[in-house]
Amino acid sequence: MKVPILKQGNILIATIQSALTDNDLLSLQDNLAHQVIQYRSQGVVIDITELDVMDSFATRTLRNIANILKLRGAKTIIVGMQPDVAFAMVQLGLTLPDIKTARDLDEGLTLLK
Amino acid sequence: MVDDQVSIPILTDSDIVSARQQARELAKRFSFSSSELAGIAAAISELARNIVSYATQGTVNVSLIEEANKKGILVIVEDQGPGISDIPLAMQDGYSTSNSLGLGLPGVKRLMDSFEIQSEIGKGTTVIVKKWVLR
Structure with missing residues (x-):
C-alpha cells in the first residue's frame, strides 16, 4: 500500500496507513528524499495515526528518513503515535532519539512554522 | 465454530504484515487489551521478520489456548534457516537493535509471558511464545 504524500505550502505531509510493508516504507523514504528537493520543502510531517504496530524495521526506517531529510535540508516531525503502539515500542526497546514528535497533525505543523 | 488457529507461511515482507494482522484478529477473540494486542502484533x-531476513522461509502458527483457568495465545514461529549459533548472544539486548539486521529477540521476550527458543545449525530455528489474558 503506497503512502500518499500531500504538499501544503512548503511542507510535505505523508500519511501512513496500517498495513505497511517493508517495501512501502522504503519507497516512502525514496519519495520523500526526492520530493523535498522537487518541491523545495522545508519540513515533512509523517502522520502515523493509523499505524497499529511499530517494529524494529519501521522504527529504523523512520529514523533513516529523518536523517536523510536533514541532509537534504528539511525537518521531520512524526505525529499521531497511538499510545498502544508507543507502549509496545518501549517494551521492544525501540526509541526514536533525535526525532521530533508531536501529538497530532496540527501540532506538528505548528512546530514547523 | 470458527478455527481457533491460523498458520501463515512467511516468504516475503508482505507476509509479515499478513501474519501480524491475522494474529491480532485471532487474539481479539480473547479479551486482550488494545496495548496487549499491539504488543502481540x-x-x-x-519474529516473522527474522524469517525473511535470515531464513528466507518459514511459518508463523498462532492459536488460542486455554489452560487451567486462564486463556491466552500461543505463537510458534519455525524456519528452516541456518540456525542461530550463539543463542545467549542473540538474546542480549543491543546485540540486535544496534545492528542493521535486528533479531529483536530480547524485546519479544519482554512483550510476551513465556519465551522458548530452539535452534540447530543447518536445520533451523523454532521460537515458541505465549501471552495470557490478564484478569
Missing part, C-alpha cells in the same frame, strides 16, 4: 512482526 509487534512481537509477531519481529
Whole structure:
C-alpha cells in the first residue's frame, strides 16, 4: 500500500496507513528524499495515526528518513503515535532519539512554522 | 465454530504484515487489551521478520489456548534457516537493535509471558511464545 504524500505550502505531509510493508516504507523514504528537493520543502510531517504496530524495521526506517531529510535540508516531525503502539515500542526497546514528535497533525505543523 | 488457529507461511515482507494482522484478529477473540494486542502484533512482526531476513522461509502458527483457568495465545514461529549459533548472544539486548539486521529477540521476550527458543545449525530455528489474558 503506497503512502500518499500531500504538499501544503512548503511542507510535505505523508500519511501512513496500517498495513505497511517493508517495501512501502522504503519507497516512502525514496519519495520523500526526492520530493523535498522537487518541491523545495522545508519540513515533512509523517502522520502515523493509523499505524497499529511499530517494529524494529519501521522504527529504523523512520529514523533513516529523518536523517536523510536533514541532509537534504528539511525537518521531520512524526505525529499521531497511538499510545498502544508507543507502549509496545518501549517494551521492544525501540526509541526514536533525535526525532521530533508531536501529538497530532496540527501540532506538528505548528512546530514547523 | 470458527478455527481457533491460523498458520501463515512467511516468504516475503508482505507476509509479515499478513501474519501480524491475522494474529491480532485471532487474539481479539480473547479479551486482550488494545496495548496487549499491539504488543502481540509487534512481537509477531519481529519474529516473522527474522524469517525473511535470515531464513528466507518459514511459518508463523498462532492459536488460542486455554489452560487451567486462564486463556491466552500461543505463537510458534519455525524456519528452516541456518540456525542461530550463539543463542545467549542473540538474546542480549543491543546485540540486535544496534545492528542493521535486528533479531529483536530480547524485546519479544519482554512483550510476551513465556519465551522458548530452539535452534540447530543447518536445520533451523523454532521460537515458541505465549501471552495470557490478564484478569
